Structure formats: structure tokens, C-alpha cells
Amino acid sequence: MPNVSVFVDVQNVYYTTRSSFGKNFDYNRFWAHVSQQYQITQAFAYAVDKNDEKQKQFQNILRAIGFEVKLKPYIQRADGSAKGDWDVGIAVDMMEYAAQSDAMILVSGDGDFDILVERIKHKYNIPVEVYGAPSLTAASLQRAASRFTPIDHSLLL
Numbered sequence: 001m002p003n004v005s006v007f008v009d010v011q012n013v014y015y016t017t018r019s020s021f022g023k024n025f026d027y028n029r030f031w032a033h034v035s036q037q038y039q040i041t042q043a044f045a046y047a048v049d050k051n052d053e054k055q056k057q058f059q060n061i062l063r064a065i066g067f068e069v070k071l072k073p074y075i076q077r078a079d080g081s082a083k084g085d086w087d088v089g090i091a092v093d094m095m096e097y098a099a100q101s102d103a104m105i106l107v108s109g110d111g112d113f114d115i116l117v118e119r120i121k122h123k124y125n126i127p128v129e130v131y132g133a134p135s136l137t138a139a140s141l142q143r144a145a146s147r148f149t150p151i152d153h154s155l156l157l
Helices: 010-021 026-033 053-067 087-098 109-125 138-145
Strands: 003-009 041-051 068-073 102-108 126-131 147-150
Touching: 003 010, 003 026, 003 087, 003 138, 010 041, 026 087, 026 138, 041 053, 041 087, 041 109, 053 068, 068 138, 087 109, 102 109, 109 126, 126 138
Parallel strands: 003 041, 003 102, 041 068, 102 126, 126 147
Antiparallel strands: none
């Protein structure tokens, strides 16, 4: 089987599946689905660390499945807004692992990744599959993907 590197934008998939379906993404089913087609050589889950006990349990579940969990501190600004996205970190890691992968999978609906997906496809000549909630995945990201797999009830808890 071809090897694949997996990159999950945890915050994005959480909010888009909750908004679209009122349910959570099933990481175990996702792993099983991908494992039927590929040898997963590395898998990263990018999350924001709010230092919350329930969140720590979730992160341990991700680790038990096989993900390396990368955490960034959650920053609450004085004006009430918050910061904690992983876009640059995901992009850097995807570029780093592209040369050693037969394919890549990105789980996110964030349109900011469309340029990254296009660049990896052309520079490394490998497919980049995108999984996302259909109604909340940017059309530009869906077009950029070698294959777009809509998250549906089969990948939800």
C-alpha cells in the first residue's frame, strides 16, 4: 500500500462538523477508513491547548489512535477575541513531509490551505486528499484537492 501523511486541523473539524451535523468527528472511523487504502506513516492532530481536563482526555484518545498531537496555547485577548490557529504550523509540516509521502491527507475546510495543496501537488507530484464538512469547506480548497471526501454520517460519532 502507498504511504500517507495525515494532517488534521482539530479546531476546524470540530466546529464544522458540530455546525453541519450537530455531531463530533469520529477519529477512530477516520483512521480505519484511511488504513484500508494507505499505510499511515505519520499522522498529526493540531489542537489548541486550553489546559482543560476533558480536552486532555480527548488528546490522549488521539494519541492512542496513533496521532502525534501538536498543541498551541489558547490566547484570550483583552478585547475578548481569541487566537490559536495552526495554519502556518500545518503548512510547514505538510511541506516538510511531502517529499517522503506517496500521498497526503488534510482534514480541514479552511480555504487558506488551497495554495498549499496546489503547491504540494505540483512540486512533489503527489495527490493531496481533503476531508471536510461539505457545506463548510471552502470551494477553492475542494477544487485544489486531488480528491475531496465529504465528511458524512459514516465519519461521525
